[in-house]
Amino acid sequence: MTxxxxxxxxxxxxxxxxxxxxxxxxxxxFVVLLLVNVYLNPERFLPHSWGTLIGLAAPLISAALASTPxxxxxxxxxxVSIGPLMGFVNAIVVTIIIAKWGLAGPVAVWVAAIVIGAxxxxxxxxLAAIVRIQPIVATxxxxxxxxxxxxxxxxxPTGTIPSWFSGLSxxxxxxxxxxxxxxxxxxxxxxxxxxxxxxxxxxxAAFTSGLNVTLxxxxxxxxxxxxxxxxxLSLTALIGSADPNIGxxxxxxxxxxxxxxxxxxxxxxxxxxGATIGALDIFLLQSALIYFNVSTFILQxxxxxxxxxxxxxxxxxxxxxxxxx
Amino acid sequence: xxxxxxxxxxEGIVLKAGRAPLTxxxxxxxxxxxxxxxxHGQEVFLEVLAGWxxxxxxxxxxxxxxxxxxxxxxxxxxxxxxxxxxxxxxxRRTGIFPALSILDNFAIASLNRDTRIGFISxxxxxxxxxxxxxxxxxxxxxxxxxxxxxxxGNQQKVLxxxxxVREPDVLLLNDPTRGxxxxxxxxxxxxxxxxxxxxxxxxxxxxxxxxxxxxxxRVLVFRDSTLSAELSGVELDNDRVISAMFGRAA
Numbered sequence: 001m002t003x004x005x006x007x008x009x010x011x012x013x014x015x016x017x018x019x020x021x022x023x024x025x026x027x028x029x030f031v032v033l034l035l036v037n038v039y040l041n042p043e044r045f046l047p048h049s050w051g052t053l054i055g056l057a058a059p060l061i062s063a064a065l066a067s068t069p070x071x072x073x074x075x076x077x078x079x080v081s082i083g084p085l086m087g088f089v090n091a092i093v094v095t096i097i098i099a100k101w102g103l104a105g106p107v108a109v110w111v112a113a114i115v116i117g118a119x120x121x122x123x124x125x126x127l128a129a130i131v132r133i134q135p136i137v138a139t140x141x142x143x144x145x146x147x148x149x150x151x152x153x154x155x156x157p158t159g160t161i162p163s164w165f166s167g168l169s170x171x172x173x174x175x176x177x178x179x180x181x182x183x184x185x186x187x188x189x190x191x192x193x194x195x196x197x198x199x200x201x202x203x204x205a206a207f208t209s210g211l212n213v214t215l216x217x218x219x220x221x222x223x224x225x226x227x228x229x230x231x232x233l234s235l236t237a238l239i240g241s242a243d244p245n246i247g248x249x250x251x252x253x254x255x256x257x258x259x260x261x262x263x264x265x266x267x268x269x270x271x272x273x274g275a276t277i278g279a280l281d282i283f284l285l286q287s288a289l290i291y292f293n294v295s296t297f298i299l300q301x302x303x304x305x306x307x308x309x310x311x312x313x314x315x316x317x318x319x320x321x322x323x324x325x
Numbered sequence: 326x327x328x329x330x331x332x333x334x335x336e337g338i339v340l341k342a343g344r345a346p347l348t349x350x351x352x353x354x355x356x357x358x359x360x361x362x363x364x365h366g367q368e369v370f371l372e373v374l375a376g377w378x379x380x381x382x383x384x385x386x387x388x389x390x391x392x393x394x395x396x397x398x399x400x401x402x403x404x405x406x407x408x409x410x411x412x413x414x415x416x417r418r419t420g421i422f423p424a425l426s427i428l429d430n431f432a433i434a435s436l437n438r439d440t441r442i443g444f445i446s447x448x449x450x451x452x453x454x455x456x457x458x459x460x461x462x463x464x465x466x467x468x469x470x471x472x473x474x475x476x477x478g479n480q481q482k483v484l485x486x487x488x489x490v491r492e493p494d495v496l497l498l499n500d501p502t503r504g505x506x507x508x509x510x511x512x513x514x515x516x517x518x519x520x521x522x523x524x525x526x527x528x529x530x531x532x533x534x535x536x537x538x539x540x541x542x543r544v545l546v547f548r549d550s551t552l553s554a555e556l557s558g559v560e561l562d563n564d565r566v567i568s569a570m571f572g573r574a575a
Contacts, residue, residue, distance in 0.1 A: 189444045190443060190444055191437055194432070194433065197424070198425060198429070201422055201423070202422050205422055206422075207401070208411070209434040210401075268424055
């Protein structure tokens with residue numbers, strides 16, 4: 001009995017090992033950056049400020065998670081419109097749902113964010129999976145449309161949000177992340193997840209197995225859109241108003257986070273834990289460098305350097321570890 | 326009634342412009358071999374049967390288990406849904422998912438059968454897998470490891486299990502024993518004969534003449550993208566097949 005248990009445990013470890021190796025660099029970086037941050041600014045990392053801390057990191061983490069499904073779906077799957085979509089949700093929720101229609105309750109705000117996210121996710125999915133425009137081009141189109149709409153609705157920063165909403169960047173900042181996490185966790189337990197990973201890694205074999213590759217890809221964009229809508233709520237809670245300039249910045253950071261977290265841009269490899277750790281790396285790097293009053297230009301350079309390093313190290317890990325053929 | 330019912334029929338199929346159309350009926354419980362020199366149309370014909378490829382003319386019709394009237398097969402997914410299973414030749418490129426586990430590779434074509442209120446039950450999946458593991462003698466100690474840890478023969482068994490779990494009534498095999506060891510071949514032959522004896526229609530394309538003759542009750546020999554000979558019974562021997570392959574009258 002114990003022998004079999006030990007054997008099973010051994011097999012489980014062997015089975016899990018590649019997953020950890022895949023996020024090895026990002027995980028290591030996370031630990032190092034966390035220690036550096038705690039050393040520089042211990043006050044920020046005490047339990048009573050966790051809510052605020054998570055609130056600061058939440059938009060980036062959710063943006064990274066929103067980018068992940070499209071990337072997992074393979075064949076160049078990529079959604080660059082995530083950032084502007086967050087910005088658009090921010091603008092609509094603050095200026096129209098809350099200010100114009102006076103629907104300031106959580107239900108209306110959440111429903112609006114999710115519906116807007118789903119609609120644009122579906123639009124991206126339609127262009128990329130059904131019309132089969134190259135995803136980067138299709139979602140770049142959506143990016144420009146959304147950025148334009150947002151600046152039309154909100155030419156300059158404006159508006160306020162009710163106190164329950166600000167709470168989503170304070171004590172309750174974990175809620176949007178938890179919602180995304182639970183939705184994704186539920187999804188990984190459905191047949192859809194296996195189908196998504198299969199399609200992302202080998203779409204010809206997926207077709208041969210009778211999977212509806214087009215529908216699977218379409219749904220990946222839809223799910224990403226829903227998560228982007230929720231990410232828009234975290235963003236709104238954090239900035240407390242409607243701002244036309246912030247959303248767009250999240251696109252590149254989110255894709256960097258995902259790549260850093262070991263999610264293969266070729267599709268079918270990686271997952272939410274990797275994407276989260278990648279986003280945390282970027283966030284911690286940001287907060288350490290801001291502590292030293294480094295200019296934002298240098299900050300960008302640092303992101304770029306870390307990203308190149310991470311992707312290179314993942315590539316080297318794969319070639320030395322013998323890619324499973 | 327079922328015995329006489331045809332479950333797959335190809336009518337007036339033209340594989341290449343200007344070639345004679347072919348009409349073939351496949352009955353339940355028979356194994357039909359396809360032979361020919363490489364590139365002489367037998368593979369294209371098999372892909373046409375699978376709905377994978379559209380012929381220049383003609384159509385493939387299939388009648389389901391219930392014995393309903395034969396309806397044309399529209400495309401590959403339509404064929405699969407209706408119980409026509411196709412095992413492709415290129416295992417590496419169109420068969421296995423190297424990144425996924427043995428279990429996922431097995432279950433990928435029948436994902437909805439493992440679910441309970443929409444969520445996957447690992448227990449049901451493992452049980453389904455273990456049935457086929459025994460049936461096909463798949464040698465694998467831990468089904469959660471990636472499929473690439475298996476030998477070629479065992480990978481092929483997993484792919485076959487993937488199709489069989491859907492309980493097809495027609496099984497189209499494109500050179501199923503390529504790159505498979507001798508012991509596994511013998512086992513697969515046994516499985517094919519057993520499935521046919523239970524009423525499944527099997528069409529097997531083989532690059533080895535002996536294999537096609539050993540398994541099949543009928544062998545269709547292709548030459549220049551059309552049928553060169555249909556051999557069965559006492560006529561079915563090596564020399565005649567080879568003669569037909571080269572277009573000589575036997």
